[in-house]
Amino acid sequence: MFNLENQNPWINRNFGINANVSFNLAGTNNVALAGGLQDSGNEAGLQEFIPEIWGASIQDYMEKNLVFAKLAVDQSGLVAGGGDRIHLPRHTELTASDTYGGGTAAVETLIDSNLAFAKTTDAEDAYTLDINQAIHSAISITDVAKVQSSYDVMNLYTSKLGYALAKKIDQYVALKLFESIAYNYADGSADGAQSGNTIELNTTHDSYDIITAGVSNMVQTIHTNDSNLEDYVMVLTPKCYSSLFKLADFARYDGIGSSFGSEVPLISGFAGKLGGVEVIVSNNFMHYGTSGSTASQSSLPVGNFTDISDESQKLLGFLVAKDAMHIAYASGMKARAQSDYHLPSLSTRFVADSVYGCLVTGNTTDGNKKVFALVSPAS
Secondary structure (H helix, E strand, O other): OEEOOOOEEEEEEEOOOOOEEEEEOOOOOOEEOOOOOEEEOOEOOOOOOOHHHHHHHHHHHHHHHOOOHHHOEEOHHHHOOOOOEEEEEOOOOOOOOOOOOOOOOOOOOOOHHHOOOOOOOHHHOEEEEEOOEEEEEEEEEEOHHHHHHOHHHHHHHHHHHHHHHHHHHHHHHHHHHHHHHOEOOOOOOOOOOOOOOEEEOOOOOOOOOOOHHHHHHHHHHHHHOOOOHHHEEEEEOHHHHHHHHHOOOHHHHOOOOOOOHHHHHHOOOEEEEEOOEEEEEOOOOEEOOOOOOOOEEOOOOEEEOOOOOOOOEEEEEEEEEOOOEEEEEOOOOOOEEEEEEEHHHOEEEEEEEEEEEEEEOOOOOOOOOOEEEEEOOOO
16 A cells, blocks of 8 residues: 555555554655656656766776776875875985994904994985876767666766776876886987886897897896896787787796786786786877977887987887886866756766876886886897
8 A cells, every 4th residue: 555645655564463564665755867867756857967976987987998007006195185296205225234243253243333324315305296187088968868867878978088088197107107218208308217228128120029038138137126027017019019929938928827916807908927027018108209399199109218319219118117107196086077067059068087197216226227118129
């Protein structure tokens, strides 16, 4: 039966003497539908557009499509309360001394003269991560009631907006890696802090093929840098990665398992392991081209890596320490969604935007080489 007093459906059932049980099946008249539609009574009108629902979906798609940025350490928590700049300490390597002497000194004799403290001053300096990049993707959606009432249709738009933000962010991070590793990267006099850190993956000029000797070069370089294989990840261009399938021994290098652990499914482009190093594939490489000052996306990037005069040397990818890159999003601005209704076009104008910054650390000193250019020999 129905309770006509408040128009809520009730089920009344007598299960025995003095035992009346009531089940309330609808505590409210308002039924929330997917995407922000809301019924009110018998009216099925569009009451409210809720961008927060879209914003969460956009952020989800953005994160799934990040490649370079997903490898960066997220420092957003440091600006959760506001701010647009993060200082990260720039440490130099410390050394250890014998406490009880050595050589001809008795091992039980405390050598107090060796007890020295490394003084940390402003000479240590700091890395600065500025949150100064603002991007957006916008779309005008007609018949918004129909779009919001269908999750599948809404999904099409949120995935496109999320992908647009992810691609832009990824290309910015890729450009920062390029600028860190190249000489005269914008056809000027500026050299990256890690320019000269290179690994030749083959012995043939302009070749994209990875050979066994190239894998050996990579492994040796990592250990020479006082690092471990699991500390690094390779990010390869599509053409370079595809060359692995020409390599008869590739199956031996493509080990099972990952030092990323449970994060592997979340990293777009993950392709396995090569010589014990994680391999990621991306099409979002950036470069300045030959004698160029404007950055652009390219799946076949070129630049100056081992020879300052050769601006067209092929870049096959990056070898990146997992703590080399840092990224931060402004508070509440990782994937913000806003909208308004545009009466002349009878449509809802929808904007998704993000505010962020990226920092690449490292230099050319053994032990602190965080990024290497993977190249073929210069001409």
